[in-house]
Amino acid sequence: MRTLKILLEKEFRQIFRNPAILRLIFIMPIVQLLILPLAADYEVKNINIAVVDQDRSSYSRKLTDKIAASSYFNLVTYTNSYTEAIQEVEKDKADVVLQIPPAFEKDLIKEDKAKLFMALNAINGVKANLGGVYLRSIISDFNGEVRLEWVQLPRFNPQPMIKISSINWFNPLLNYQFFMVPGILVILVTMVGSFLAALNIVKEKEIGTIEQINVTPIRKHQFILGKLIPFWILGLIVLSIGMLLARIFYGIIPEGSLLTIYIFAVVYLLSVLGLGLLISTYTDTQQQAMLISFFLIMVFILLGGLYTSIDSMPQWAQVFTRFNPVTYFIDVMRMVVLKGSSLYDIRYHLLIVTAFGIFLNVWAVISYKKRN
Amino acid sequence: MKNGLAISVSDLTKRFGDFTAVDAITFDVKKGEIFGFLGANGAGKTTAMRMLCGLSLPTSGKAIVAGFDLYKESEKIKKSIGYMSQKFSLYEDLTIRENNRFYGGIYGLTDRQIKDKTSFMLEHLKLESQADTLVKALPLGWKQKLSFSVSMIHDPQIVFLDEPTGGVDPVTRREFWTMIYEAAHRGTTVFVTTHYMDEAEYCDRVSIMVDGKIEAMDKPAELSKQFNAKGMAEVFVQLARKAKRSDN
Numbered sequence: 001m002r003t004l005k006i007l008l009e010k011e012f013r014q015i016f017r018n019p020a021i022l023r024l025i026f027i028m029p030i031v032q033l034l035i036l037p038l039a040a041d042y043e044v045k046n047i048n049i050a051v052v053d054q055d056r057s058s059y060s061r062k063l064t065d066k067i068a069a070s071s072y073f074n075l076v077t078y079t080n081s082y083t084e085a086i087q088e089v090e091k092d093k094a095d096v097v098l099q100i101p102p103a104f105e106k107d108l109i110k111e112d113k114a115k116l117f118m119a120l121n122a123i124n125g126v127k128a129n130l131g132g133v134y135l136r137s138i139i140s141d142f143n144g145e146v147r148l149e150w151v152q153l154p155r156f157n158p159q160p161m162i163k164i165s166s167i168n169w170f171n172p173l174l175n176y177q178f179f180m181v182p183g184i185l186v187i188l189v190t191m192v193g194s195f196l197a198a199l200n201i202v203k204e205k206e207i208g209t210i211e212q213i214n215v216t217p218i219r220k221h222q223f224i225l226g227k228l229i230p231f232w233i234l235g236l237i238v239l240s241i242g243m244l245l246a247r248i249f250y251g252i253i254p255e256g257s258l259l260t261i262y263i264f265a266v267v268y269l270l271s272v273l274g275l276g277l278l279i280s281t282y283t284d285t286q287q288q289a290m291l292i293s294f295f296l297i298m299v300f301i302l303l304g305g306l307y308t309s310i311d312s313m314p315q316w317a318q319v320f321t322r323f324n325p326v327t328y329f330i331d332v333m334r335m336v337v338l339k340g341s342s343l344y345d346i347r348y349h350l351l352i353v354t355a356f357g358i359f360l361n362v363w364a365v366i367s368y369k370k371r372n
Numbered sequence: 373m374k375n376g377l378a379i380s381v382s383d384l385t386k387r388f389g390d391f392t393a394v395d396a397i398t399f400d401v402k403k404g405e406i407f408g409f410l411g412a413n414g415a416g417k418t419t420a421m422r423m424l425c426g427l428s429l430p431t432s433g434k435a436i437v438a439g440f441d442l443y444k445e446s447e448k449i450k451k452s453i454g455y456m457s458q459k460f461s462l463y464e465d466l467t468i469r470e471n472n473r474f475y476g477g478i479y480g481l482t483d484r485q486i487k488d489k490t491s492f493m494l495e496h497l498k499l500e501s502q503a504d505t506l507v508k509a510l511p512l513g514w515k516q517k518l519s520f521s522v523s524m525i526h527d528p529q530i531v532f533l534d535e536p537t538g539g540v541d542p543v544t545r546r547e548f549w550t551m552i553y554e555a556a557h558r559g560t561t562v563f564v565t566t567h568y569m570d571e572a573e574y575c576d577r578v579s580i581m582v583d584g585k586i587e588a589m590d591k592p593a594e595l596s597k598q599f600n601a602k603g604m605a606e607v608f609v610q611l612a613r614k615a616k617r618s619d620n
Contacts, residue, residue: 211457216478
């Protein structure tokens with residue numbers, strides 16, 4: 001016990017004497033939480049549209065006005081040449097081209113049907129896709145208005161209509177920040193846990209102090225606990241700072257209990273620290289440790305369901321996500337923060353992450369050798 | 373430590389793949405002796421010393437250090453030895469006092485003992501005014517003396533010093549050797565490697581390693597006689613010339 005106390009005393013002294021680590025602990029959460037959620041907003045706005053109006057009728061103008069008035073579109077070009085519109089797309093000034101053919105109004109009135117043509121710049125797939133959907137819905141709205149203008153609707157509509165109304169559970173306004181911020185918190189905690197722990201131990205290797213420790217009668221588990229506990233506490237501090245910032249800047253107050261989040265975080269950090277420890281036993285320089293941690297964290301984040309839905313990944317990638325601790329914490333954070341899930345609801349997550357923790361730490365302890 | 377031996381080594385060998393770094397060395401070090409462990413760069417001195425300290429597992433051979441078996445009782449050995457490596461290994465971002473507290477603490481010293489040791493050491497090294505200075509701010513000579521004192525904080529029976537005076541000025545070197553003599557006088561066995569042949573003359577006995585083997589071992593004066601040389605420097609040159617390997 002005393003040995004552990006001495007080790008912890010030394011670690012905390014060094015941490016608090018290292019301005020780089022302190023900055024990392026306080027500035028990283030602020031920057032990540034304030035900037036990333038804005039950047040990772042999937043709502044597509046400001047779609048640039050070029051309208052090719054070859055009809056120049058009152059209906060075509062009405063449709064154009066309706067599009068321009070929508071908050072999703074910016075009308076960048078209004079022309080009667082399709083070629084000109086496509087040039088705008090090539091110059092990357094327009095994302096969507098809507099062509100209103102000649103005789104649009106005439107066909108609409110006489111034939112009771114008219115055609116429109118839509119061309120989408122699919123370099124940015126998400127933008128093109130959503131742009132197409134928005135445009136379709138504006139046009140169908142327009143269609144409804146036109147019909148209403150012509151026909152006095154009978155009391156009983158002869159055409160059966162299905163009207164869909166929907167409600168968004170757990171995030172009624174579909175606020176992306178509610179979805180992203182808990183996930184980004186997970187990334188923060190993961191980075192602090194694995195990077196700092198790995199770098200700290202490898203640094204002792206680099207400066208040679210680990211030799212001096214290995215030549216003392218210190219026990220392996222004492223040394224490892226002495227290294228894990230400080231970063232375990234730092235991880236929880238970063239989580240707390242993050243939760244506080246999320247509340248102040250995004251008004252995110254977890255539906256579920258904070259205790260559930262912390263209980264999970266405590267167990268989760270153990271597995272992340274185990275990973276850091278493991279990296280440190282297989283590397284000799286901080287550079288190596290940094291690159292390996294960076295590589296792993298990158299993969300974990302991309303396959304962790306933060307930015308993209310796991311359900312839409314290919315089967316093999318979905319299998320991989322089950323071995324990724326980050327996936328579980330992101331899931332738990334979203335469940336607890338948005339849905340108010342309880343400890344009972346996340347019991348499987350907890351169990352699996354505990355298993356990761358045990359596995360990684362046991363592996364790390366075995367591969368850490370005082371004598372080689 | 374029966375029969376007054378601090379270290380007893382026979383046929384100790386370390387191989388890294390095809391390379392035999394230490395090739396069946398055999399020697400004894402008496403209790404309270406200052407034993408100089410000489411050899412050119414790459415001769416295998418550090419590897420041998422690391423094995424004796426329990427940092428590196430021997431490939432074969434036997435060794436008893438401080439009365440304990442090197443294979444089975446390495447953790448007991450660690451309680452009885454001090455080690456000062458070639459690399460400076462105190463924490464530069466801790467003060468002298470904090471370094472003492474850390475190393476004293478992990479050797480199991482009580483707060484009282486650490487305090488007494490620290491004030492004795494500071495007084496002895498005339499570093500009282502620097503007790504709360506970060507170690508990185510100290511000059512190299514002081515750091516080395518400090519390092520030596522810290523490696524002795526738990527009063528070990530044997531202290532292993534790996535090139536303790538490398539890069540240190542002559543005055544500090546002399547002071548350092550005074551410290552070594554004082555330690556030996558208190559009964560500590562000193563096992564020291566060096567490249568300075570004047571320092572070799574200060575040792576009670578020296579061994580000279582060439583290509584992983586011990587080629588000569590005796591009192592410095594005896595060795596000079598044996599090799600018909602004026603001093604240890606000449607003895608060393610005669611032996612080291614035979615070396616086929618070096619680390620550079």
